[in-house]
Amino acid sequence: MMIETQLHTLSDGRLIAYRQASGAGPTLLFLPGYMSDMTGSKASALFDWAQASGRGCLLLDYSGCGDSPGDFADGTLSRWRDEVLALIDARGIDLVTLIGSSMGGWLMLLVAPSLGQRLAAMVGIASAPDFSDWGYDAEQKAQLSRGETVLEDNPYGPEPTPTYAKFWLDAQTNRLLDSEIAIDCPVRLLHGQNDADVPWELSLKLAQQLRSDDIQVTLIKAADHRLSRDEDVALLLRIIAQLPPADL
Numbered sequence: 001m002m003i004e005t006q007l008h009t010l011s012d013g014r015l016i017a018y019r020q021a022s023g024a025g026p027t028l029l030f031l032p033g034y035m036s037d038m039t040g041s042k043a044s045a046l047f048d049w050a051q052a053s054g055r056g057c058l059l060l061d062y063s064g065c066g067d068s069p070g071d072f073a074d075g076t077l078s079r080w081r082d083e084v085l086a087l088i089d090a091r092g093i094d095l096v097t098l099i100g101s102s103m104g105g106w107l108m109l110l111v112a113p114s115l116g117q118r119l120a121a122m123v124g125i126a127s128a129p130d131f132s133d134w135g136y137d138a139e140q141k142a143q144l145s146r147g148e149t150v151l152e153d154n155p156y157g158p159e160p161t162p163t164y165a166k167f168w169l170d171a172q173t174n175r176l177l178d179s180e181i182a183i184d185c186p187v188r189l190l191h192g193q194n195d196a197d198v199p200w201e202l203s204l205k206l207a208q209q210l211r212s213d214d215i216q217v218t219l220i221k222a223a224d225h226r227l228s229r230d231e232d233v234a235l236l237l238r239i240i241a242q243l244p245p246a247d248l
Contacts, residue, residue: 001051005067008090016083017067018060018091021047026095026120027056028240031084031104031111033128035161037066041228042101042125042236049237058096060087073162076170077103081110094118097243101125102198102225109176112183121186121243125236126225127206128198132171136163144168155196156226177209186214188239192223192232 007015019038028050030043038044038059050057062080064070084107088096097120100108105127112119128135140150144165151160187210191203200219207215218239223232 003047003051007068008087010083010086014063014083015069016060016063016087018058018087019047020059020091021051021055021057023050023054023056025055025245026097027058027091027093029058029060029084029088029093029096029098031098031100031107032062032065033102033104035065035072036101036104037061039066040101042233045233045237046099046240049240053241056093058087058091058093060084073164073166075164076167077107077110077174078170080107084111085114088115088118095120097121097123097240099123099125099240100127101227102128103131105129106131106174106176109181109183110174112185119183119185121188122183123236123240123243124187124189124203124206125227126191126195126198127189127203129202129206130175130177131198132168133175134202136168141168177205179209181206181210183210184212186244187212187216188243189215189217190227190232190236190239191217191219192225192227193219193221194223195225197225 003019005017005019007017030046038061043059047057061068064072064075095118098108105124106129108122143150147165150163154161189203191200193200203217207217
């Protein structure tokens with residue numbers, strides 16, 4: 001059954017596009033990466049699998065991304081975190097599994113503490129926490145500190161990838177890897193060892209910093225950053241299906 005995209009209106013008038021499938025178990029909430037949206041291959045595969053499996057699933061586009069109106073240049077991690085939490089509340093979700101891809105893997109760590117007992121589990125796909133710190137050289141950081149925009153080659157499209165000073169400055173205040181991350185739910189981390197964008201060692205660092213004892217890291221030697229090959233997506237879905245409670 002085709003489920004149409006809908007728009008949720010936040011208290012300040014922002015419109016957030018989403019698709020939701022009802023079903024059993026914790027709602028699977030996919031958080032896209034930087035400049036990505038809910039039409040990506042992994043999000044679409046998750047939504048299709050959830051519907052076929054009778055699982056609840058929620059996809060969304062951050063403001064300024066995909067079908068959500070707004071200016072991408074206004075986007076920050078804090079802003080998008082608040083949008084995710086507002087949508088969870090608005091849709092009446094009482095138990096959620098967060099699935100974050102790349103930047104979405106950082107965002108899920110920022111969303112999680114506010115969920116409390118509503119957080120069932122987390123799945124990170126090439127998670128990229130703190131990339132505002134390790135992902136830019138000294139010259140780029142100086143540019144961003146001056147309020148300038150940094151443009152970088154985009155391996156996935158013809159237009160360069162922008163980083164706006166507003167995003168970067170906010171991201172620097174949301175760094176997590178220098179101390180314990182007080183999250184205790186089951187966590188599964190996937191990372192390709194052929195990832196040219198986010199070092200696979202970062203997932204090992206994240207596993208070390210998370211307080212939870214129920215953490216598994218899966219490294220896929222031949223996979224790149226996108227983890228969108230058929231076998232990568234199949235592995236992701238198997239891992240999600242095996243999350244406790246596995247008898248749903």
